[in-house]
Amino acid sequence: MTEITSTRSLNRVAEDARTLAALTEAPEILRVVNVWDPVSTRVISELPGTRAIATAGHxxxxxxxxxxxxxxxLDLMIAAIARIVAATDHPVTADLDGGYGNAGETARRAMGVGVSGANIEDQLRPLEESAALVADVVAAGEQEGVAFALNARTDAFVRGGDRPLDEIIADAIARGRAYLDAGATSIFVPGILNAEVTRALVDGIGDRKISVIGLPGALSAAEYERLGVARISYGPMPQNVALTALKRLGTSLLADGSIPDDTEQLNNF
Structure with a gap:
């Protein structure tokens, strides 16, 4: 597949990375609604509260x-991300899964299409190996002149299995500290985190250093903000909600329903 040409210069990518870092460090929690294509990107970009765009790899x-x-x-993922970048003026942080075998090179390719930050998963690799992966991504940014805003993800909870909760929390804290030491901007700890667990993670990793995911059963963004969380994203949930609405509409139309009168025309290009 032909490499996509970026719509943003590396100077612009570097500026966006600084913006992402500042939004992460701000007292107000950074809320990012995950998108998956140009039209979902445009819909979210036009909302007054949007400060940055996050892609959803899933x-x-x-x-x-x-x-x-x-x-x-990977070529197809990078091409899809490039089209998302082209559809918005906001900084874009991308979900790059586990780095596709070479996290530093994958991050470099993402920067090449205009991305200024990313999530990359540790997938519970050994701690030393995971910290080296973070360092590789940070170094790739430095080579491009970009303080890449890496939201380093630890899968301590989602891959924790039947380990005791205190062991999972301790592992997440140890990994979070190591990834910050390696240059990560923030630490993404996905899972349904209650107030007690969130407080322990913030105490162990740092105020405004934790990123969480909004899921059914999780706390609200405002509650996480009060606990010192830096960022909340929503993963595949926005697409799930959109597809649920489509399924319900299709069921209605196939039963001789009609398009609701309040339907907006949101897909104009």
């Missing part, structure tokens, strides 16, 4: 007919 893969977990070819 959703991009699904929209191309692939399962999650680096099943989509």
């Amino acid at each position: 959703s991009i893969a699904a929209s191309h007919g692939y399962a999650d977990g680096e099943q989509i070819p």
Whole structure:
């Protein structure tokens, strides 16, 4: 596949990376609604509260007919992200899964299409190996003149299995500290985190250093903000909500329903 040409210069990417870091460090929690294609990007970009755009790797893969977990070819993922970047003026942070075998090079390619930050998963690799992966991504940014805003993800909770909760929390804290030491901007700890667990993570990793995911059963963004969380994203949930609405509409139309009168025309290009 031909490499996509960026719509943003590296100077612009570097500026966007500084903006992402500042938004992460601000007292107000950074809320990012994950997108998966140009039209979803434009809809979210036009909302007054949007400060940055985050891609959803699971959703991009699904929209191309692939399962999650680096099943989509990297060339296709980078091309999809490039089209998202072209559809917005906001800084873009991308979901790059586990780095596709070479996290530093994958991050460099993402920067090449205009991305200024990313999530990259540790997938519970050994701690030393995971910290080296973070360092590789940070170094790739430095080589491009970009203080890349890496939201380093630890899968301590989602891959924790039947380990005791205190061991999971301790592992997440140890990994978070190591990734910050290696140059990460923030630490993404996905899972349904209650107030007690969130407080322990913030105490152990740092105020305004934790990123969480909004899921059914999780706390609200405002509650996480009060606990010192830096950022909240929503992963595949926006696409799930959109597809649920489509399924309900299709069921109605196939039962001789009609298009609701309040339907907006949101897909004009």
